[in-house]
Amino acid sequence: MSRTPAPARALPLATVAVGAWVVGLAVFVVLGSDLLWVVALGDAVRATGAVPDGVPFVTAPQAGWHNPIVLAQVLLSVVDGLGTSALAALQLVLVAATLLVVLADGRRLGGGEGRGALVVSLVVVGAASAFAVTRLPSLSLVPFVLVVLLLRRQHDRPDRGLWWVVPLVLLWGNLHGAVLVGLAVLGVFLVLSPGGGPLVRRLGVGAGAALTLVLTSAGTGTPAYYLSALRNEAAARHTDLWARPDLGHPLDVAMLAAAALLLVLAVRGRMPLWEWVAVAGLAVGTASAARNGVWLVLFLAGAAMRARDRRPDADDATVPATRPGAARLVLPAVTALVVALAAGVVLAGRGSAAAAPGERFVPAVREVAQGRPVLAVEPLAETLARDGVRVWAANPVDAFPRAVQAAFLDFLHDGTVPPDADVDVVVLDTDHAGRLVEAGGWRVARDLGDLTVLERVPS
Incomplete structure (x- = not known):
């Protein structure tokens, strides 16, 4: 008896939207401030094989600065050495990975392809300043959405998989200070969600994640680094990278509008209590500095795809029971290659526009x-x-x-x-x-x- 061939599978609409937006962002992506100083320090680390004392390329008096993100510095230094547009290309990779994780989170929550394409578009519009301008915080995009995805899954099906948040936070803390945002969301989850599991697990995960903060190149000096960063003069003045949302700034308006629309969609999906509290905290952070709006938008994205009538015990219903065959991987692989080539051609065509400023x-x-x-x-x-x-x-x-x-x-x-x-x-x-x-x-x-x-x- 001959087997009936499986019907051809079309590429999911939301995945197409991700690819289209990544290629579109390649037209606009630039390198901004709060990036190349990291490369300069990474160059120094690679050249000397040691962590420099303070910031070696400045002559102004320094204040005993601690450096917990040597891993990020070396990583960006290596990438920068690959070519003129390498840092811009890395930004596009991080954005694509972030959007795909958001989609995976939303699909697990019952979201359809149409809703997914809409949510992806709202995320790109709302996070335009974070997606189109390459800065050090870009290294926090993927860790943040991975933590959120893990916590939402644990809320529905608590198990020992919650422990994975500890090594994830450890890696994140060696890349960028927005790990504090992730820890705040984790804290809300451990206190308010039944997904935290037994008390021993909640305490263990919370303590383990907190202890990772000193497992950096700065060691016990890491808390002082965070304190100095949060209390710097720009933050006190609410200027530059620490400016509050400005209704006269188009990107800030886009961020607030996208967050509002995502919130409306998330409300229809009936967010659990811990998500409501996390959203409130992220909203306060956004009000204090517009740069924090990206975390609010990304957190709301998965919740905005949650199906209204979804049952928590059916959270993995959309996951195939069997391992997909090689044929099923061909279309996504080809799509990824096409997107990468198209974005690469765009970046190459832009030349110095995607290179180091000035x-x-x-x-x-x-x-x-x-x-x-x-x-x-x-x-x-x-x-x-x-x-x-x-x-x-x-x-x-x-x-x-x-x-x-x-x-x-x-x-x-x-x-x-x-x-x-x-x-x-x-x-x-x-x-x-x-x-x-x-x-x-x-x-x-x-x-x-x-x-x-x-x-x-x-x-």
């Missing part, structure tokens, strides 16, 4: 500096540091005493050169450069178009 200005600045420290605007300051030019200050801003942080932020905002800064070369926008020259004591050394290199006039 990279073309580095030779001119280096020629003027002649080994002297440079006070430059962000993110150019980090590009200079990565390319071996000493700078007076740059990210991480919390590595400096509060007075230096304030002075550097004042320079970034209004072009004020700190009077006690030992710098003779300054790079800033043309308007502020003109005012400095008019005030006396500075002369134009190079006109770079949007930026100007100034040199102090010898007294």
